[in-house]
Amino acid sequence: SALSEVQRIGEVELDEVNPHLRGRRVENHLGKTTPSSPDRDSNLDLPVLSSRAQHDKRVSQLRHRGGTSNLRTPETWRSCKFSSQSGQPPVCRWSTQPPLSQPLPGIPPPVYASLKDEHHTTQVTTLSNGLRVASENRFGQFCTIGVVIDSGSRYEVAYPSGISHFLEKLAFNSTTEFADKDKILYELEKHGGICDCQSSRDTFVYAASANIHGLDAVTRVLGEVVLRPQIAISELEGTRTAINFELETLSMRPEQETILTDMIHAAAYRQNTLGLPKICPSENLSKIDQSVLFTYLKHHHTPERMVVAGVGVDHDTFIESVSKYFLDQKPIWEQDSGLVIPTPGLAIDKSLAQYTGGVVQDECEVPVYAGPSGLPELAHLVVGLEGFPHQDPDFVPVCVLNMMMGGGGSFSAGGPGKGMYTRLYTNVLNRYHWMYSATAYNHAYMDTGLFCIHASCPPTHVSEMVDVVVKELVAMAGMIGEEELNRAKTQLQSMLLMNLEARPVMFEDIGRQVLATGHRKRPIHPTEIRTSISSSSAVELNTTSALANYATDAAKVKKDDIVRVAKKMLRSPPSVAARGGINKLQSWENIQAGLLHHEGKIPGNRGRLSLFR
16 A cells, blocks of 8 residues: 555654544553544644644654554654655654663763862972972873073073074974974874963973974973974074064054053163063174074073973873983083183173163054054053062962052953953043053062053053053052952952963963962862862861962952052052153153142142043
8 A cells, every 4th residue: 555655665644643633542641531623732732733843843742642552663763754745644753763861872971070070189299309399180181391490681691682582483394313304293183182372571482382292292302392392494594584574564553552562661670680671672683693592592591490390190100201302411512512601700680670760762663454444643652660579478469469450451352351340441531532552560570570551542641641551550559449349359369360261371380380380270269279278187287277378469459459469569660661752741750749639639730630621
């Protein structure tokens, strides 16, 4: 028959699948026998199944009550196919695909990380040559490893400024084991790896992220790049050209943050340590050659000044790889002494940073954005004060103060957590339409710190901009609201903990802390502290409390702490950096007088600021 033919090929009519629609007498869920009708299913009090959704619902209910047991098979499932022509009954098609509500066959069950199982600690081991190896295991198949070095532009006092800039550009090029950069990248790509090198004023970082199975190969690459670079003449010339192009590009960009950061450090630490330029001066491009670079590497990239850090690795396995490529194999400058300049009396600069204060200004024409951006030509100003080192007890209160000041740009994108209720938004950007940006920065180093506000406006409002910035700096030592303080503390804790969810950030945190102090304090959320303490024995409580320092320091900050650190910073001589159309910039002496005034009034100003000027 036609029906048997349909069933033979795997399709049955819908009324054959659901006999309740054929008008026969059926037994409902109450045990009563009632007649069904073409328009109503009396068994479940549902309408006739005229759509796929209704049919699926009906089949599901029948399965639940055993009404379709004769149609169920463990290997198959049904899906309905409906004809586009009216009057054609839907058909139910058999398929061998498993439903999504059941586990897929042959697939292992997923393994999830949980707080109960994740109690890794940072392990630190010092090798025989003084190299420190720090690692912390972490859930996942990828790892981030790298080398953090006590090196940077602050140590270039006996060298031409710009060496760190050159070394950063030359990173991951040819070495004794790898002929060129392509060979290094190919080796990393075998394990899904990427690499990067960044230098700051006091730290050099070489890092790579890859699959955990490529740990030994990636460690080998890092050992070659850090200790055995070739620095070929062709690579050096290419780097020189790239830096020259970068210098030209910086002067043509509307963004001035990179240049202003160098300028404010030069004003704050005149001709010493942190005041030395990070960006290579154009006059030094021809002075830096292969021998100068190798001489710097020999004295500053030594094992006792390095930390090899890893996240997501087994510590013992990591030590084995690091020992193979950083201990057993020697640096290239020890293998060939002719690479370096003979300098018997040359020593590493260990002098402390001397904060001086001062002014650095550059009156020029700052480029504007191409196209219909609506942004005019801007003048930029940075006013800084001496801050606190990152190991100072008042470092955390300054970080809370920095979050409380906040700030940003008038036209920057953002969302929840951007900081629209910070002082520089509510008191500056939302009040003065001519202020285009105002942002607080806190630079912290081993022996000093620099707290500053960067602002920008059209050149016609430079004098008023100075008044606004000075008043906000003075107001830091005034009345502190309870709500803004709690918001700043919460935002600081949130930012810290969320950033450390990323492996590269966690790697840098481990490397920098171990390099500075020899150990790492983990920031633990207060809820995790309570869980750890409640489940710990008396012997473990001291360890838990020691690890909880960073988590509780921000929460302990009081209003008096903010006022105290603000008053201490205001007693230091100001540092001023300005660039653009700054012919209306007020003198350094007037800015200092304004910072010492209890209301932040600058001598010679025009009185109260207008919102509409």
